[in-house]
Amino acid sequence: MNRKKHRREKPDAVVQRLMNIVGEREVFYLKEDLISYECDGYTMSKGMPKAVVFVKSTEHVSAVVRCLNEEKIPYIARGAGTGLSGGATPLGGEVIISLVRMKRMLHLDLENRKAVVEPGFINLKLTQSISDKGYYYAPDPSSQYACTIGGNVAENSGGAHCLKYGVTTNHILGLEVVLPNGEVIEIGEEGIPDQPGYDLLGLLTGSEGTLGIVTKITVKVLKNPEGKKTVLAYYDDINDASQAVSEIIAAGIIPAALEMMDSIAIEGVESAAYPVGHPRDIAAFLLIEVDGIAAGIDDQIDEILTVCKHNNVREVKVAKDEAERGLWWANRKMGFGAMGAISPDYLVQDGVIPRTRLPEVLGKIAEISKKYELRIANIFHAGDGNLHPLILFDASIPGQSERAAKAGSECLKVCADVGGSITGEHGVGIEKSAEMRFIFSDAEMTAQTNIRAVFNPEDLLNPGKLFPQPGQCVEIKQAGQGDRSTVPVNAMGRGD
């Protein structure tokens, strides 16, 4: 059946129109060229796009959007596709507007501590390109090696250091946006912290690509902290580790990062590309970083060490040099992908809880793990109560995917029940749209969908995301299930 020579299908009229805008070689429409776009970093739900269009400028985006509006074809903006909630995943039939070739830095103004980049600019490259001048860009999702700043804006991404420095929205000064009618607007005024009128900057950041397509981003850049120290603390009891986290914050210290991993997560990272040599019989470790003015750092470290010891730490140590610190962080940041080394598939959740409820929530997650007979590894930004339970399963074993999805949803229910949230930084996307009901009433949801209707009245821009859609939502999940039995699920990506 497949020996016959491939016949090149002819582009249809819509594809031809898109080709006229961006050029013939910048539009892909053959199945083989599209199939790798059927999902992003969240692989439990898949859909084939109609075409992928590569744009190079705001004018391209605007013209493509106008064309698709006229043709009434739904469309999705996509960056690197490392997102973890399906924000860039088609439901089927959308045109994907790929922004990865819009990757220039347009302006750098270190005196005023800001940079203007195009949406396809890679997160880590920003820091790399200004580090020799003593500056950096703070939001550091673990996927920062690959993810784009445009995607970070869409998902309002966090990162290990958002405990002290905040998430993406705290670092955005201005945006140029192509609205779903093709009009280009600029929002935010560089240097003016509070503009009159509605806070559109806040609204757009984290809107998961449902209100407009960002084509230019002005971000804050920060001066490198004068000093930085990193501590690794091993615990025999996860409750002691949790208690230490609460006490560190209660002591008035705001670490730059305060991360925790449990024993199954440690098994994963130690089997993967960046093993540190963590003891395998510990219950959890804490990775704690403080930064700031050099003078105060040693005092803070002393205090942290005291708290750790007071909470029955087995061993605690300070990174002896940048190489050791780098290894500890690589080990942590590769944590999600490392699950591939111990499990064929995994599903990552992204709940937020009040910090003090950590031991209780971890207990409940352990119960969920038992109930569904699936191992659950825990990697989390403990300092701000952002949990990432990683549900390990094997999609090739019938029923496991479904059990994993249920276990994931139950984890989120636990988070919502203790007064937390269903997502901290990965976004809602396709994945958690049903779970929005855990935290929002119908009236609250309507208030939000009404806003979407103002910007995106025909719901052509990234349809089916963010909010539960009666009927459709259930359908999506069932459509995904057909694939699940053979499809590895999920990965690390934008938020982490």
Add this chain to the structure above:
Amino acid sequence: MSAEENRLVTMLNAGKNDTPCQTKTLGNFLWDDLPDATKWADCVHCGMCLEACPTYQETGQEQHSPRGRVYLIKSVAEGKIDVNEAFSKPVFDCLDCRACETACPADVQVGGLIEEARGQIRQAMPLTGFAGVLNKTLLRGIFPNLKRMKTLGGLMRFYQKSGIQRIARKTGLLNIMPTHLKDMESILPEVGKPVLGRYPEVVPAEGETKQRVGILTGCIMDVMFSDVNEATIRVLTHNGFEVGLPKQQGCCGALHVHAGDRETGKKLAKQNIEAFKDYDKILVNAAGCGCALKEYDELFRNDPEMLPLAEEFSAKIEDVSKFLYDNDFDRPKTEVKTKITYHDACHLAHGQGVRFEPRQLLKEIPGVEMVDLPDADRCCGSAGIYNLTHPEMAGALLDRKMDDIPKDVEMISMGNPGCMLQIAMGVQKHGRSEKVVHTVQLLDWAYEKDKEKLGKPVES
């Protein structure tokens, strides 16, 4: 789950515990030597590989990224797409540079998977036209046959020495060649005489013999860079190693395996396994060959008879720079005043994890000043014969490499003949003046200087 899906799952599971059997198929992979399903099972689609991939950096296309390629290969195995040209293009556009393997948190063997998929493609769609002729003459006709390689070397020597080269260049005769071939002609090193056959099969160590080692002389290396092979032999014997050059050895087969011709690759592998059977340590000075030899076990994954032999053989392979460093090489004493930068050959850095040792060899030569090359481990575009088959992409990568090379260095050192040719072409094309050298050559010159200074051979 539908019956079709059930069938697929059973098949995939069968693939996971693959016992060698050539009658099975896997989705739309219908040919011998099936790809290894466990390799894509490790991939969780996280995308950490994207920015490491030179072809993704250039195109931004998911299907030209490691994650995308793995996904395509998996999609064929799941019966979602066919083995056809649209599938073949991304799989063959891969440089096989393995940068994704360094970036991957889960150690997915993308390179191996690509090679296996290419094997399927070449069986499904045998090459025709110019590509087919090139493949047949070069890969099947010349490289595997050292005699023909030597003849080719001789012809090239004749071309260079007889004055034909001068005439061809002057008259513009070369203008009838495609640009990338013309560029390549212009940098052909002065072809020396191959080492294999000219040197005795055993070259004794200077002074006391520490160990006996075999070296793979390689095909391109020995024809184009026999001076590097000579330097390698001198450096090793100087350091007290007896060097064996078994005559039955042949091309490593890397180019064949990269091109999807796994059968010729296996024939060559068998030849080398046999040729070196009396050696406990086999050294290689060409990163691409070293990596291929280390992966013979992967090549014979589906052959239970050959697999143990291949595993044993692969365990004996080592890059010459790492071997010298690990065996406390003799530190040169005389200054070699030069400013140098080091380029990581993909198959040394990503393929074999050797980064530190060659740099250290250079740094420990007195008078050598090392200047860092940014993104030193990004592919230069050579990638075996990729620069012949994909001149556009290879040229783009070469331009980026040349832009990165610091302006004030006198030499660019590396450990692979393909990169040496490619970067020499870059030097010429960009009007630069750096000398392209193999790491071992610099060490050889340093020993030479020692000898000159002391007026007698230095004891190691």
